[in-house]
Amino acid sequence: MKSQGSNVRHLYVHIPFCAVKCDYCAFYSEPAQETRVERLLAALEREIEKVAARLKPETIFFGGGTPSILTERQFERLLSHLRGCIPILGSRITNHESRVTSPDFEWTIEMNPATVSLEKARLLRAFGVNRASLGVQSFDDELLRRLGRVHTAAMALESIATLREAGFVNLNLDFIFAIPGQTPTQWEPTLRRAIALEPQHLSTYELTYEDDTPLFRRLQARGVARLDEATATAMYERMLELTAEAGFRQYEISNIARPGRECRHNLNAWRGGDYIGVGPSACGYVDGWRYRNVADIDAYIARIERGESPAEHAEKLSPRARAGELAAFALRMNEGVAAAAFERQTGFRLEQLWPDALPELAGQKLVEWDGERLRLTPRGRLLADTVAEAFIIVDKAETSSHHPAYAD
Numbered sequence: 001m002k003s004q005g006s007n008v009r010h011l012y013v014h015i016p017f018c019a020v021k022c023d024y025c026a027f028y029s030e031p032a033q034e035t036r037v038e039r040l041l042a043a044l045e046r047e048i049e050k051v052a053a054r055l056k057p058e059t060i061f062f063g064g065g066t067p068s069i070l071t072e073r074q075f076e077r078l079l080s081h082l083r084g085c086i087p088i089l090g091s092r093i094t095n096h097e098s099r100v101t102s103p104d105f106e107w108t109i110e111m112n113p114a115t116v117s118l119e120k121a122r123l124l125r126a127f128g129v130n131r132a133s134l135g136v137q138s139f140d141d142e143l144l145r146r147l148g149r150v151h152t153a154a155m156a157l158e159s160i161a162t163l164r165e166a167g168f169v170n171l172n173l174d175f176i177f178a179i180p181g182q183t184p185t186q187w188e189p190t191l192r193r194a195i196a197l198e199p200q201h202l203s204t205y206e207l208t209y210e211d212d213t214p215l216f217r218r219l220q221a222r223g224v225a226r227l228d229e230a231t232a233t234a235m236y237e238r239m240l241e242l243t244a245e246a247g248f249r250q251y252e253i254s255n256i257a258r259p260g261r262e263c264r265h266n267l268n269a270w271r272g273g274d275y276i277g278v279g280p281s282a283c284g285y286v287d288g289w290r291y292r293n294v295a296d297i298d299a300y301i302a303r304i305e306r307g308e309s310p311a312e313h314a315e316k317l318s319p320r321a322r323a324g325e326l327a328a329f330a331l332r333m334n335e336g337v338a339a340a341a342f343e344r345q346t347g348f349r350l351e352q353l354w355p356d357a358l359p360e361l362a363g364q365k366l367v368e369w370d371g372e373r374l375r376l377t378p379r380g381r382l383l384a385d386t387v388a389e390a391f392i393i394v395d396k397a398e399t400s401s402h403h404p405a406y407a408d
Helices: 034-054 072-085 088-092 096-101 118-127 141-147 153-165 184-196 214-220 229-245 264-270 297-305 319-330 339-346 357-363 378-382 384-389
Strands: 008-015 055-064 106-111 131-137 170-177 201-206 249-252 255-257 276-278 283-286 289-293 311-316 367-369 373-376 398-400
Touching (some): 008 264, 008 283, 034 055, 034 072, 034 276, 034 297, 055 264, 072 118, 106 264, 118 153, 131 141, 131 153, 153 170, 184 229, 201 229, 229 249, 229 255, 249 264, 264 319, 276 289, 319 339, 357 367, 373 378, 378 384
Parallel strands (some): 008 055, 008 276, 055 106, 131 170, 170 201
Antiparallel strands (some): 276 283, 289 311
């Protein structure tokens, strides 16, 4: 498999370190020991060099883990290297004002309120980062404790003020609902406070119990009880009501934004666009190939140091399977699936692949289908994962051990 050399316009960078892993989190992360961080940064820089020729980015997204756990010096090292490898960052962003308002470029970093400082935030702005995604999760300290978070509500509020002082205008706040013991009367004040802070974007996720997490083990041991479905649904619907009243627009099941402030990086992924992922456990999709880097820091570093690909697996789905995946992801968005665009992108008509599922799901009031556009109903959004399963097509995939984003 050889890289085809076309431009990829979206980059994901995985920083796999956390001070403490939250009790509900199943994403790959490890404690941040300084020597290990330095070795990881060196390996990450080398991987960036390998994929740089493919990149002409319109969005960059630093996720984790906790990217904001890096020190100012470590950020300066990594971001200097990134900008040196990808000159477009320097050419597009020439002064403070254009970094704030440019419609052509989105650079997001996920942050934990426990690791935000004014100096760090100003450094990130100076390098061109123009969107911060802050993991608030709740403004109730007891609920934060139940989630295993290391910050308090006061720290979250202080972090928001700090980010604004540093020049961040485009701000997303992350929240979790349906926490064990949480009531609708606890959820509403968090929502109202979030809206009053005037962020550009809100992400609200129903708590999930992932295998092999402390929260899942407590659930199995009956140490916590899952919130009932009716209460969780009421919380979700109240969130939609309050945010709509405040001028937000839901554009994806868990994401609400001011008009024009939707996360462009995530929209690209949901629409099936190419993106390159770098770092341990990072995923990417390039030239029809989906890949994932090895989810182990030491193994990742060793592969990079040996000059090997860090991708532990790459696969190219069959056209039918890829079409099913595209439909399942697109249904998460309020815009749904435009039939004509889907046929142009995949070569298949929706009714050709799902002649029985479409009328069946429409009959169950889970989707709206008029022959031109397929989208979830409000009821369908509450059962989105179940609906998505109807569109997944399992076919044999072509596999490779080569990194599809490498330019050589």
